[in-house]
Amino acid sequence: MVSDSxxxxxxxxxxxxxxxxxAVIARTGAKVLGVDVHQSVxxxxxxxxxxxxxxxxxxxxxxxxxxxxxxxxxxxEQADVFVIAVPTPFGENHAxxxxxxxxxxxxxxxxxxxGDVVILESTSPVGTTEKVAExxxxxxxxxxxxxxxxxxxxVAIAYCPExxxxxxxxxxxxxxxxVIGGITPRCARKALQFxxxxxxxxxxxxxxxxxxxxxxxxxxxxxVNIAFANELSLVAEKMGVDVWxxxxxxxxxxxxxxxxxxxxxxxxxxxxxxxFLVSAAPEQTPLIRTAREVNDGKTDYVIGHAAAMxxxxxxxxxxxxxxxxxxxxxxxxxSPALKVAAALAQRFGERxxxxxPYANALPATFDGTGAELIDVDSAIESCEIFxxxxxxxxxxxxxxxxxxxxxxxxxxxxxxxxxxxxxGEPLRLAS
Ligand code: SAJ
Numbered sequence: 499m500v501s502d503s504x505x506x507x508x509x510x511x512x513x514x515x516x517x518x519x520x521a522v523i524a525r526t527g528a529k530v531l532g533v534d535v536h537q538s539v540x541x542x543x544x545x546x547x548x549x550x551x552x553x554x555x556x557x558x559x560x561x562x563x564x565x566x567x568x569x570x571x572x573x574x575e576q577a578d579v580f581v582i583a584v585p586t587p588f589g590e591n592h593a594x595x596x597x598x599x600x601x602x603x604x605x606x607x608x609x610x611x612x613g614d615v616v617i618l619e620s621t622s623p624v625g626t627t628e629k630v631a632e633x634x635x636x637x638x639x640x641x642x643x644x645x646x647x648x649x650x651x652x653v654a655i656a657y658c659p660e661x662x663x664x665x666x667x668x669x670x671x672x673x674x675x676x677v678i679g680g681i682t683p684r685c686a687r688k689a690l691q692f693x694x695x696x697x698x699x700x701x702x703x704x705x706x707x708x709x710x711x712x713x714x715x716x717x718x719x720x721x722v723n724i725a726f727a728n729e730l731s732l733v734a735e736k737m738g739v740d741v742w743x744x745x746x747x748x749x750x751x752x753x754x755x756x757x758x759x760x761x762x763x764x765x766x767x768x769x770x771x772x773x774f775l776v777s778a779a780p781e782q783t784p785l786i787r788t789a790r791e792v793n794d795g796k797t798d799y800v801i802g803h804a805a806a807m808x809x810x811x812x813x814x815x816x817x818x819x820x821x822x823x824x825x826x827x828x829x830x831x832x833s834p835a836l837k838v839a840a841a842l843a844q845r846f847g848e849r850x851x852x853x854x855p856y857a858n859a860l861p862a863t864f865d866g867t868g869a870e871l872i873d874v875d876s877a878i879e880s881c882e883i884f885x886x887x888x889x890x891x892x893x894x895x896x897x898x899x900x901x902x903x904x905x906x907x908x909x910x911x912x913x914x915x916x917x918x919x920x921x922g923e924p925l926r927l928a929s
Contacts, residue, residue, distance in 0.1 A: 508577035510602040512539050512570060514550055515619060515660045516583035518667045521558045524567035526696050531577065532570040543570035551828040552667050574605045579692050583619045592773035594623045603630045607637040612652040615688050619660045621713055621767065623774045627657040627706035631681050644681040654688035656680045657706040659713035665827050675699040679709025717771040718786050723757045725789035728796040731759035742911040761887050761909040762797030762834030764823030769832045797834040800909055801841045804885045807907055808846055817877035818842060820888020821854040828856035835887035836861065843869035853877045855892050886910050
């Protein structure tokens with residue numbers, strides 16, 4: 499392969515994965531073009547700025563853009579490596595929609611040449627990489643496409659799922675192990691050479707289908723385990739036991755590692771990807787489907803429990819702490835916290851105050867409800883009921899003496915020292 503400074507890489511999709519990936523590759527000295535369908539994203543990146551919040555990403559992007567290693571465009575250009583990192587949402591009945599992947603591959607096909615490597619990183623249903631190969635074979639009959647030709651193919655096609663955790667993306671892009679699945683073993687080896695340029699973790703090769711299923715398996719595993727914790731939280735409440743204490747104690751067993759209950763599972767990955775497995779093999783996935791339902795059901799349960807608490811205290815003002823889908827990030831996609839807070843605001847109007855240090859304004863779903871965005875200090879001053887929905891560090895740091903007189907529904911277990919009543923009945927403020 500060509501040297502770092504001569505390598506041209508085209509990253510299709512400049513979202514939460516594509517932009518950090520493009521920036522990390524650009525840091526190696528390669529010439530990277532990031533392609534996005536939104537003019538505003540292209541303009542933002544070309545001005546050296548970022549449109550997403552991620553630790554250290556702004557400094558990295560401004561550096562590589564200033565050096566001329568990264569630029570953005572609406573249009574695909576010739577490159578040696580194409581990395582597809584576009585969304586794969588689900589459509590009706592939770593069936594995955596790979597339309598953006600196929601569109602990106604169609605765009606890459608226009609400029610594809612012999613010797614190029616095409617890598618799909620988007621979370622995808624099993625068989626998607628083969629569909630990409632099929633599409634390229636139909637669009638470019640002049641090229642020998644792996645799986646569709648005799649002898650050595652002209653291009654390599656592989657699947658390499660991203661596995662980074664929002665909030666740690668730049669660290670995990672480098673340090674995590676990567677699974678690289680080729681349409682053929684040769685394709686996998688070609689893609690491996692590319693990842694070795696910037697990945698410190700182990701790079702393990704396999705087939706495209708195994709790599710696709712590995713990605714879905716990782717997120718389904720986490721979903722099932724969170725569902726177990728969420729189910730436990732309901733059982734413990736019925737028994738009048740503190741679930742956090744039970745989990746802490748159970749986790750002292752050398753082979754037990756229970757995750758944390760919460761108001762449900764959010765984000766664009768764990769709440770979505772398990773459905774790709776369920777949709778592909780409905781008969782074989784009762785556990786994975788049930789886990790999804792348990793986690794979604796926990797959000798409805800939290801709404802009901804918080805509403806009962808608010809109704810039992812008609813004069814009290816309520817602070818909902820957090821809207822993000824998890825701690826210390828500004829990402830509200832598929833957020834159970836947002837869903838709970840919006841449901842409460844719709845029902846209780848201006849009694850509801852929202853505290854979200856990662857928001858400058860309330861999302862549109864709060865329009866017309868009367869709910870307001872306030873800071874944590876104002877909430878301590880003005881609200882009697884606290885519904886903790888996100889475990890942001892700034893919330894965790896509120897000491898007991900500032901909240902001892904509050905009625906707290908702590909769905910994340912951030913305040914173990916908070917006086918609480920056992921049992922699931924709505925709590926009342928002392929009058
Ligand atoms: N959550 C809990 N309890 C827990 C852990 C998480 O309720 O004990 C909730 C979070 O609050 C959040 C949701 O689950 O709402 C998901 O958060 P997360 O931190 O588990 O995962 P994501 O969605 O940020 O990132 C996941 C990661 N996958 C796994 O850990 C297996 C990440 O490595 C993937 O790259 C990412 O999905 C992805 O893009 O697929």
